[in-house]
Amino acid sequence: MVNFLVRRIAAMIVMLMITTFVAYNLLNLAPGGPLAELLQQQQNNTNRLDPGAYDRIMQRYEFDIYLMPRYTRWLIGWPNGPINLFGQEMFGGTQVGCLREGRTILKYPDGREVVSDCESPVFLNDLKGRAVSNGILRLDFGTSQGILRGRPVSELLNSRIGLTMLLQGLSSLIALIIAVPLGVITAVRQYSKLDYVTTAIAFLGSSLPTLFWGLMGLMFLTQPLKEAGLPYFPPGTLSSNFAETVPILGTIKPESPLDYLWHVALPVSILAFVSLSGWIRFIRASVLEVLKQDYVRTARAKGLTERLVIVKHAVRNALIPFITLVVTILPGLVSGAIITEQIFSLPGVGNLLVGAIYGADYSVAMAILLISVFLTLIAYILADILYTVADPRIRLR
């Protein structure tokens, strides 16, 4: 077990490194980026950038540093100046970047002349005193480049993560509470009326995108219900601007706990509906499979009550493969319900990610991506451990 964990965690770290490397390079190789808009303005001749401003912006995004050192600076906050060896500064003259490209001849003090493609190179010495994060490995996500320029990314994340956790946690909990019993019952009472209705609804729920259900919910469960004098849902956002009177619920004061709950109710139910439809189908199929097994027949043959057969023998075994699905809740808690948050304009992490990609705020996008990759990897390890708990036949080696 310990051996297994050590190996898995080592593999996880390697995987995490590869992912960060690939994702960082992808984002940074992208044409355009934060400078695209500025350059477009240049072309329009409306806002001419003077060279100083250009240099400053390049330096702010660290675009003057080559990709590799930029990546290591982001990862571990190094190099942040000349390398200090035994109290001596070394390699200060190593070129680590290029501020402006252009063919120039560099004249060295010792008389050498080197033709270079870089008009104003950046040396290791120049990095001294530049603001640099402690590195993402030391849990410093750096500063935001676009959305809230100059503020720590962790601050942005903190402000969004509560809502996302509430959305995802609550909807997963509801989905679990409904899906497990309903999946088992539909399998045990196969071809009953309940089975047909549930399976049909679950089929629709899992074959259509969240986007569809979100828009339908927004369309039919808000304004039309209000006009019909029934309890209705608010159309998106997180709180009302003024007190609203809803039938049955009474008057809801803006920004009260009830108000927040009322606002997340619809998105949570839609998220729960979509995931529980998939889960019901999964559980139903796996319980049906297990009910055909020999050990269930044995349990029946030795005279156990049907209830005991199902609860103790069938369901326990049927839920083992379900672990793989349940652990995916974990990364979802942070990466957010991107589409649902977008439809209901809820300020969660998913919304932040979309904003970060639109606004070319790469440090924010990378932070969210890294956390969700990390949690996905943790979730898979957790699934393996849970497998051994649920099924003693499985041993991790």
Place this chain on the structure above:
Amino acid sequence: MALTANIPPKRAEKALKPLARSDSQWSLVMRRFRRHKLAMISLGVLLVILATSLVAKQIAPFARDYLNVDPAAKFLLPFSRDPVSGDMHWLGTNHIGQDLFTRLIYASRISLTTAFLATTIGTFIGVVLGTLAGFFRGFIDSVVQRVIDFFSNLPNLPILLILAGVLSSDPKIIPMPDWLIKLIQNIMLFEQEREARVVAVIIFILSLLGWTGVARLMRAQVLQVREREFVEGARALGANSLSIIFRHVVPNAFPPVIVAYTLGLAGSLTAETGLSFLGIGIQNPIPTWGNMLAFTQSYMWAHPWLPLIPSFPMFLCSVAFNFIGDGLRDALDPRQAKG
């Protein structure tokens, strides 16, 4: 010996024919599939949608990007006439007076082709890698396994978003063969090459993330099939690996992949819709069901029928793909069939 020698050749052939026609594997499967009513209905619906999209150019009453900014031409109800030309807008118009029926049939062509191409490419990669890994095992297997692990550990939607955001800003970042661009341009009836490039990038991204499931499935299947007696028999008869793979292993390991393929089609359709909705997928003026739906979000309070127009075919297609997948699963593997 003497007996057969006396029979004329024609009759000998007749005598050799079995009395009852034996059923091939495929006709058995087809018969079982035909019994699945919902799957047959779905297939019919899908064929109708495919047929309309196939003749999109011929039956569309307006040009794809025709627009009319005259306020009188905006948000026309279904079955109303164009104030200028007097032509019928079967499904009404949108916020810039574009004919929704025309947009919808072009969109079904584009959305369905995108889903088909993305799923086909993804399934192809998955089948090839899964077969190699399962059949040869050893070094190839562990490499393929690691790559699958890498791709399936990525959180899907965030990665999809980032990739699409990065790549669609400049579609030329991935070199695409010209014939592929030409093919997409011709299938989707694009007038500009640029539009084909954008769609090609989306197809590339969707297939890049969609192959791991198939590869895993194919590997598991091949691992089982390669141990069966007929493979051993083929090897004993001196068949080389290549012919064993193509004639014995792949055909026998394939059925679950067909089911996964139909379900994958629904998945690609959904993913494309989601991306277009977030404004990072295929964008205006190229119509897709996803971006048509996304555009209606701002106007749906005043014109509640608008979101129903693109969602209806989307709904039909994704339900149809799922039913066909179910039907195929029951037909291909009778052991798992219900009842």
